[in-house]
Amino acid sequence: NFGTVETIPEAFDREYLSPVQIGTPPQTVNLNFDTGSADLWVNTNETPENQQNGQVEYNPTLSSTAKKMEGATWDITYGDGSASSGIVYTDVVSIGGVTVQSQAVESAQQVSSSFQADAASSGLLGLAYGTINTVQPVQQKTFFENAMNDLASPLFTVNLMKQAAGSYDFGYINASEYTGEIQYTPVDNSRGFWGFNPSGFQVGNSSFNASSWYAIADTGTSLLLLPSGMVDIYWSAVSGAKFDALQGGYTFPCNTTLPSFTFGVEEYRGVIPGHFMNYAAITKTTCFGGIQSSDALGFSIFGDVALKAQFVVFDGGDNTLGWANK
Numbered sequence: 656n657f658g659t660v661e662t663i664p665e666a667f668d669r670e671y672l673s674p675v676q677i678g679t680p681p682q683t684v685n686l687n688f689d690t691g692s693a694d695l696w697v698n699t700n701e702t703p704e705n706q707q708n709g710q711v712e713y714n715p716t717l718s719s720t721a722k723k724m725e726g727a728t729w730d731i732t733y734g735d736g737s738a739s740s741g742i743v744y745t746d747v748v749s750i751g752g753v754t755v756q757s758q759a760v761e762s763a764q765q766v767s768s769s770f771q772a773d774a775a776s777s778g779l780l781g782l783a784y785g786t787i788n789t790v791q792p793v794q795q796k797t798f799f800e801n802a803m804n805d806l807a808s809p810l811f812t813v814n815l816m817k818q819a820a821g822s823y824d825f826g827y828i829n830a831s832e833y834t835g836e837i838q839y840t841p842v843d844n845s846r847g848f849w850g851f852n853p854s855g856f857q858v859g860n861s862s863f864n865a866s867s868w869y870a871i872a873d874t875g876t877s878l879l880l881l882p883s884g885m886v887d888i889y890w891s892a893v894s895g896a897k898f899d900a901l902q903g904g905y906t907f908p909c910n911t912t913l914p915s916f917t918f919g920v921e922e923y924r925g926v927i928p929g930h931f932m933n934y935a936a937i938t939k940t941t942c943f944g945g946i947q948s949s950d951a952l953g954f955s956i957f958g959d960v961a962l963k964a965q966f967v968v969f970d971g972g973d974n975t976l977g978w979a980n981k
């Protein structure tokens with residue numbers, strides 16, 4: 656079978672939320688789909704009231720198909736230091752009409768302050784490889800891994816948009832969502848991520864700089880995080896741009912016209928329009944850049960700033976990533 660679900664951007668395209676049905680009768684919660692992690696966790700009736708800010712909850716006691724996974728716990732920390740932990744149930748989970756009968760659903764008994772403040776999001780749905788799922792003592796599979804063998808094609812596609820509704824499609828490729836040909840490239844999943852090797856980059860209409868490095872496709876990261884050498888070259892082309900240690904990255908005068916950023920995947924060239932690199936206004940006149948250094952992380956992240964300019968195929972059958980402009 657196959658299905659599609661809409662994904663809606665929060666402010667600044669900081670994150671994208673999609674409706675997920677859990678339990679019997681179905682309870683709908685909006686989750687942040689994250690191709691950079693592998694836990695499906697959600698606010699529940701077990702999440703302390705003082706750690707919530709109006710989030711919609713999943714209540715397993717109201718689901719006739721919920722089963723507690725005795726002795727199972729989970730504990731996760733994200734790239735920005737946010738964290739959550741708790742216990743585990745299995746229940747029926749559906750996304751866009753694709754149903755997994757027994758999906759590990761992780762109930763949050765503790766969430767850190769940033770999650771507490773994120774009122775619109777009821778949790779995360781991991782779409783990375785299950786090898787990095789945090790459930791103990793028995794590691795659990797992701798929704799996609801559980802659904803994959805029943806899908807028409809063993810893949811899902813990501814079509815994020817700048818400040819507009821996009822979609823996650825499961826089991827099929829919708830040709831109306833992209834232009835040109837899809838460029839497939841092998842995935843390095845040795846660290847549990849959808850890792851790949853970009854082949855270079857280009858700022859605006861200048862020449863293409865061939866270079867090969869490791870990066871991951873991560874819908875849960877807002878920005879495009881690249882080696883500082885590339886980031887310095889990009890911002891050196893923007894008059895008034897400067898590295899602001901207080902803000903933790905490059906800022907620039909909001910009224911500046913920004914050059915596009917093009918990345919290579921083998922012979923393919925993915926183009927990110929210049930205005931996608933304006934992440935958010937810090938003051939009336941100073942804006943924070945959407946392309947920043949990944950040096951502190953040790954690997955590059957193609958987050959939403961890049962992904963919202965692309966149509967991306969995550970193929971779990973042959974472990975490849977497909978890239979296309981749109």
Ligand SMILES: O[C@H]1CN[C@@H](c2nc(-c3ccc(C(F)(F)F)cc3)no2)C1
Pocket residue numbers: 670687689690691692732733734735737768769770771773779873874875876
């Ligand atoms: O860990 C890596 C895996 N993918 C990246 C990711 N980061 C988050 C995240 C979401 C929401 C928040 C909060 F709401 F602000 F708390 C914080 C982090 N989700 O995926 C980084």
